[in-house]
Amino acid sequence: MESIFVLVPVSIVLLAVAIWLFFWATKHGQFDDLDSPAWRILRDDAPARRKEREHD
Amino acid sequence: MNNCFHCGEPVPKGEQRWLEIDGERRPFCCAGCEAVSKLILAAGMDDFYRFRTELSPRVEPADPARWQAFDSPDVLASFARLDGGVYEASLQLDDIRCAACGWLIEKTLGERDGVCDIRLNPVNGRAVLRWRQDEVPLSSLFASLDALGFRPRPLDGDATEARDEHERHGLLRRLAVAGFGMMQAMMYGIAMYLGIDMSAEFEHFFRHVSLLIATPVVFYAAAPFFRGALRAARGRTLGMDVPLSIAILIAYGASVVNAFRGSGEVYFDSVSMFVFFLLIGRYVEAVARHRVSDSARALGASLPASATRIRADGESEDVPLASLSNDDIVLVTRGSAVPADGVIVEGAAELDESLLTGEAHGVLRKPGDALAAGAINLGAPFRMRVVRTGNDTLIAGIARLLDRAQASRPRLARYADRLARRFVAAVLLAAGVTALAWAYLDPAQAFEITLSVLIVTCPCALGLAVPVALTAATNAITRRGVLTVNSDALEQLEGITDVVFDKTGTLTVGKPSIRRILINGAVSEDDCLALAAGLEMEANHPLARAFLERAPKRAVVSKVEQLPGEGLRGEHEGMNLRLGRPEFAAAGEAVPGEGSWIALADDNRVLAWFEVVDALREEAAHAIAELHAAGLRVHLLSGDSEDTVAAIARRLGIRHARGRQRPEDKLAVIEALHAEGARVLMIGDGINDAPVLGGADVSIAMAAGAELAQASADFVLTGSLRAIAPLLEHARRTRRIMRQNLAWAFSYNMLAVPLAAAGLVTPWMAAIGMSASSLLVTLNALRLNRVRDATDRDLPETLRELRSS
Numbered sequence: 001m002e003s004i005f006v007l008v009p010v011s012i013v014l015l016a017v018a019i020w021l022f023f024w025a026t027k028h029g030q031f032d033d034l035d036s037p038a039w040r041i042l043r044d045d046a047p048a049r050r051k052e053r054e055h056d
Numbered sequence: 057m058n059n060c061f062h063c064g065e066p067v068p069k070g071e072q073r074w075l076e077i078d079g080e081r082r083p084f085c086c087a088g089c090e091a092v093s094k095l096i097l098a099a100g101m102d103d104f105y106r107f108r109t110e111l112s113p114r115v116e117p118a119d120p121a122r123w124q125a126f127d128s129p130d131v132l133a134s135f136a137r138l139d140g141g142v143y144e145a146s147l148q149l150d151d152i153r154c155a156a157c158g159w160l161i162e163k164t165l166g167e168r169d170g171v172c173d174i175r176l177n178p179v180n181g182r183a184v185l186r187w188r189q190d191e192v193p194l195s196s197l198f199a200s201l202d203a204l205g206f207r208p209r210p211l212d213g214d215a216t217e218a219r220d221e222h223e224r225h226g227l228l229r230r231l232a233v234a235g236f237g238m239m240q241a242m243m244y245g246i247a248m249y250l251g252i253d254m255s256a257e258f259e260h261f262f263r264h265v266s267l268l269i270a271t272p273v274v275f276y277a278a279a280p281f282f283r284g285a286l287r288a289a290r291g292r293t294l295g296m297d298v299p300l301s302i303a304i305l306i307a308y309g310a311s312v313v314n315a316f317r318g319s320g321e322v323y324f325d326s327v328s329m330f331v332f333f334l335l336i337g338r339y340v341e342a343v344a345r346h347r348v349s350d351s352a353r354a355l356g357a358s359l360p361a362s363a364t365r366i367r368a369d370g371e372s373e374d375v376p377l378a379s380l381s382n383d384d385i386v387l388v389t390r391g392s393a394v395p396a397d398g399v400i401v402e403g404a405a406e407l408d409e410s411l412l413t414g415e416a417h418g419v420l421r422k423p424g425d426a427l428a429a430g431a432i433n434l435g436a437p438f439r440m441r442v443v444r445t446g447n448d449t450l451i452a453g454i455a456r457l458l459d460r461a462q463a464s465r466p467r468l469a470r471y472a473d474r475l476a477r478r479f480v481a482a483v484l485l486a487a488g489v490t491a492l493a494w495a496y497l498d499p500a501q502a503f504e505i506t507l508s509v510l511i512v513t514c515p516c517a518l519g520l521a522v523p524v525a526l527t528a529a530t531n532a533i534t535r536r537g538v539l540t541v542n543s544d545a546l547e548q549l550e551g552i553t554d555v556v557f558d559k560t561g562t563l564t565v566g567k568p569s570i571r572r573i574l575i576n577g578a579v580s581e582d583d584c585l586a587l588a589a590g591l592e593m594e595a596n597h598p599l600a601r602a603f604l605e606r607a608p609k610r611a612v613v614s615k616v617e618q619l620p621g622e623g624l625r626g627e628h629e630g631m632n633l634r635l636g637r638p639e640f641a642a643a644g645e646a647v648p649g650e651g652s653w654i655a656l657a658d659d660n661r662v663l664a665w666f667e668v669v670d671a672l673r674e675e676a677a678h679a680i681a682e683l684h685a686a687g688l689r690v691h692l693l694s695g696d697s698e699d700t701v702a703a704i705a706r707r708l709g710i711r712h713a714r715g716r717q718r719p720e721d722k723l724a725v726i727e728a729l730h731a732e733g734a735r736v737l738m739i740g741d742g743i744n745d746a747p748v749l750g751g752a753d754v755s756i757a758m759a760a761g762a763e764l765a766q767a768s769a770d771f772v773l774t775g776s777l778r779a780i781a782p783l784l785e786h787a788r789r790t791r792r793i794m795r796q797n798l799a800w801a802f803s804y805n806m807l808a809v810p811l812a813a814a815g816l817v818t819p820w821m822a823a824i825g826m827s828a829s830s831l832l833v834t835l836n837a838l839r840l841n842r843v844r845d846a847t848d849r850d851l852p853e854t855l856r857e858l859r860s861s
Contacts, residue, residue, distance in 0.1 A: 002528055004258065004261070005165075008244075008261070008262075008265055011240065012240070012265070012268065012269070013238055014541060015236055015237075015269070018553065019232060019233060019236055022228075022229070022232040023232070024230055026225045026228050027225070031228060032221070
């Protein structure tokens with residue numbers, strides 16, 4: 001049971017990280033447009049760019 | 057008939073433009089559309105045509121020079137921010153229809169050298185562009201956008217919009233803090249309630265950890281409630297926020313005391329949960345509210361971005377609208393909008409003032425006549441002297457009026473506020489009485505029981521009952537093609553007895569076509585059409601397109617002269633031709649029948665009569681039949697001639713129709729209906745309807761109409777007319793569900809308050825009971841999200857017959 005004294009503070013740190021991440025996301029407009037990102041996946045890159053990636 | 061592959065409009069006869077796309081030969085209607093398609097294909101973006109969900113706008117060939125004014129540093133500074141050599145500006149793009157448009161713009165502009173990035177929200181057409189002006193001038197980016205058919209307009213930092221976004225982001229963050237805090241606090245809370253092998257040491261630890269977590273929830277996440285309560289206290293009234301704040305503060309305060317004292321109950325979990333559920337309601341409400349103010353801003357978008365100024369030396373220059381000043385001389389080219397209020401100096405003008413008056417026909421203006429900003433020049437270019445600019449213009453004044461109308465709280469909302477105040481007073485009274493009674497009976501329990509009463513009576517369910525139902529209903533009807541501008545109007549829709557169509561334009565497609573041709577025998581029908589088409593070749597009038605589409609060939613007509621408001625004159629093989637209104641082309645002759653006629657004449661006689669009709673919207677007859685079937689009276693009030701109105705009414709089965717109606721007459725008709733006890737739904741399209749639409753109980757504007765009207769109406773119809781009958785049915789369902797919700801919220805409180813006051817409910821039970829009640833109300837409201845599709849089975853007999861015929 002003594003592990004609780006470690007685990008609970010760890011969970012609070014994780015909580016703080018989660019909240020910080022969420023704040024970061026709202027600040028950068030991640031929730032402003034929920035429609036177009038779903039389309040983005042369907043788009044092909046221009047051929048020139050695709051070649052560059054293949055060399056990576 | 058062939059339709060343009062790009063914009064979907066019919067390809068005029070004789071137009072020979074083809075491109076090979078996806079292995080097929082595709083037709084195009086004009087040079088602009090063809091150019092855009094070539095551009096799209098050349099950039100390897102043929103996917104655009106596969107992913108797009110709507111046809112693209114027709115493209116008028118673009119002129120790069122018109123955007124040059126935007127490269128001057130002064131002008132840039134007025135709307136763009138400079139940060140380390142990179143400019144950032146917000147743009148409003150017209151005619152963004154779907155996500156594929158956004159894709160096209162991000163691709164074409166994003167790959168230009170000097171463009172850092174462009175982000176576009178296809179939902180509202182707003183883009184944020186970041187670019188290096190020294191590498192790529194803004195004018196060339198604007199020209200590319202224009203060439204694609206998306207006309208850009210810089211947005212100067214709009215204060216309201218920034219404030220809305222700030223508020224939304226703030227609420228989201230508070231929601232996250234409260235949500236995460238609630239989950240954590242409940243975990244510890246459950247361990248404590250279950251009391252599993254809890255040594256004093258553990259309990260002490262858990263209490264302090266819960267305190268640590270609940271503190272930001274109370275002081276950060278719940279801050280808006282405290283601010284609201286303070287505001288109410290200063291205004292010496294009672295708001296919903298008052299009992300909420302009292303409950304949160306005393307629960308938190310007592311828990312802190314108990315946590316440090318090491319005995320007694322702590323309520324950190326209940327408090328966090330309470331705050332979280334309250335914030336959900338706030339967020340939903342804020343999103344709905346901001347959507348409304350977004351549509352009001354559409355108004356500012358009706359003026360052009362730049363104007364052509366004539367300098368003292370006679371040279372012309374393009375300047376942005378903001379740098380126009382009084383007494384400037386401005387050239388208004390054909391097809392462009394008047395940039396400011398002013399007076400005509402040179403040239404006669406034929407103007408489309410439909411934005412201001414709703415009158416679709418051209419209005420004739422002579423030198424010395426006053427002009428209003430926003431009118432479109434249909435005829436030859438003319439020069440005007442600027443009298444009022446920007447915020448002083450008539451159109452800006454109207455926009456402000458409408459804005460103010462929207463800011464005022466509707467009657468129903470005020471009533472709800474009053475009700476809430478009384479309810480809150482009752483809650484506080486009940487809590488006070490409970491506290492006193494238990495202080496007398498059993499002081500040890502008095503605090504906990506009072507807290508339970510405060511939490512359990514949280515007016516949340518009551519507060520959510522109406523807004524959530526309205527939001528869900530709004531979503532559902534948006535999917536059916538009706539945008540809600542004023543969400544209170546949904547309640548008003550119930551009990552509508554009369555539907556009034558304001559002007560025939562609401563029932564027609566707005567594109568004139570030639571229905572009948574009567575010839576005098578001297579010249580054949582085809583030749584008459586050819587002569588008319590030859591005359592109309594250069595005209596920029598919807599009617600001209602009708603002739604050009606219909607004519608099999610075009611005659612060569614020279615010396616064509618436009619007489620604004622009258623017609624056209626020209627020469628063909630020595631004949632002096634006139635085409636236009638009967639008074640002009642066929643003075644003294646009798647018009648062949650009812651309806652609107654156009655005459656073609658030479659020096660001696662009339663060669664042909666053309667009957668021009670505006671085709672009825674395809675779905676108009678069905679829509680009217682559905683309204684009749686729903687037991688509504690349908691009226692048509694129009695400024696058109698009585699004959700035209702009667703003809704349309706007959707074809708659609710409208711029994712009450714009146715022509716030659718001025719706005720005052722229309723208002724009088726509505727007032728007469730009101731006097732009979734009727735409730736009126738008005739459907740209109742132009743800005744001059746604003747007072748008429750305002751006179752009706754509920755108003756709907758057609759999206760094709762002027763933008764101003766969209767902002768002043770309660771609803772905007774973007775889809776088919778057949779959305780109207782389901783809208784009324786949906787309003788009935790919404791009303792029913794709101795009643796259920798209110799009934800539940802009241803009976804829950806009637807039951808819970810006595811139980812809590814009797815000491816049978818602990819604060820955590822109260823918090824769960826309140827949350828469950830809110831959840832039930834919300835879920836019930838979300839049922840409205842489902843869209844019921846009218847199938848043939850549901851339709852009445854008469855309608856089915858109509859359909860099969």
